[in-house]
Amino acid sequence: MTYCVAMNLRDGLVCVSDSRTNAGVDHIATFRKTHLFRSDDSGSKRVIVMMSAGNLATTQSVVSLLRARSQHDGEHVMNAANMFEVAELVGRTIREVVARDSGPQAQGVDFGCSMIVGGQIAGEPPRLFNVYPQGNFIESTEETPFFQIGESKYGRPIIDRVLRHDTTLAYAAQCALISVDSTMKSNLSVGLPLDLTIYRYDSFAPEQYRIDENDAYFRSLRTAWSEGLRRAFNELPAPPF
């Protein structure tokens, strides 16, 4: 499985993905699920982050096609006028790849994938989309400023309790990392290393971090959260039974 979470906040975007893929418990591998598209100096400035869950062959094909086509003429993610058009392109490419792979040989395999597409194109604010396996998509709002794909339930309660549209990027990143940590503790199919992307509004300069088991900050975060939770639990009102 996979777990990715992305947040579109007042100050910008925060995206975290894990890197574990599995086809059965005896076929586990590490693949980066965060894909960054940045403009060089030609064309209109843009930063686009895509994260993927679902069939790995599909998501790799989708990202490869989007990248290859951006070198050529025609409509592509590097010349799309706005993020809405980027989301449309991603959805169309998902449909194209799934149609390519579906057929008599499919044998019931699920070729579907979900993608989170966020970023900023000069002239509009950062935007965030959740693209479904069917290729249609929804956009985040101030009321619902985050999307999750993959193994999303274990890590949802902390986001529901902590995240608001005006949460700072640093706190939002902490919240996202704790959300992933909770998921990893309860589900073997989500695993390190993590890819964290922080994008500040209008900066056009995303910061990317790879977090593995030796990352000093992440280790201290996990320990502090585990201790804080246990302390919060021990300080609860005495039960009447």
Add this chain to the structure above:
Amino acid sequence: MTYCVAMNLRDGLVCVSDSRTNAGVDHIATFRKTHLFRSDDSGSKRVIVMMSAGNLATTQSVVSLLRARSQHDGEHVMNAANMFEVAELVGRTIREVVARDSGPQAQGVDFGCSMIVGGQIAGEPPRLFNVYPQGNFIESTEETPFFQIGESKYGRPIIDRVLRHDTTLAYAAQCALISVDSTMKSNLSVGLPLDLTIYRYDSFAPEQYRIDENDAYFRSLRTAWSEGLRRAFNELPAPPF
């Protein structure tokens, strides 16, 4: 949906179920999902708690049949020699009801249900079983002293972090209630009131509590947990980004 969690610990059993059922979002109702079987003075002493998730028609039929048959001759849950036989009887009755309802009219409806069956029969310690829709079942151990059925993922991280086989019954009940609270916060298909059962080893006297939105202890628990979580979050080490 539904959420039920049960724990078999050093000191006894803790069981919590919600009471919301839904067949689509516009058909929501409240049904008790915890069912208690107690011996009167005749026969060997026993306390059996069953909690159910899945198709409501199936689970009601299963519980009704188990109850009705315990008034008559033959093998039933009130004369079974041990909890293993009780779990077998529950599994067999699930198969019987699903077979009764499956047929040409089934129209793709899922008649399946899961049940948690815990309790103590004089002569053995308390035991806890998770009975699958297929009628087979597993038993808890010291390493894995709890089972969840229904919408289980949101509420799992707190159990994974807090619960051990030697956790006291009162703390375990708090942990179970927080687990349900986290689930209700993130998922509309799980709702109040809750049924909490605490059974102390060898007491043969289960304590039962019904917890609704006016329950003073549960309200203070939710508030304290929410504040404790937020405090734990705010006390995390400063992020390096």
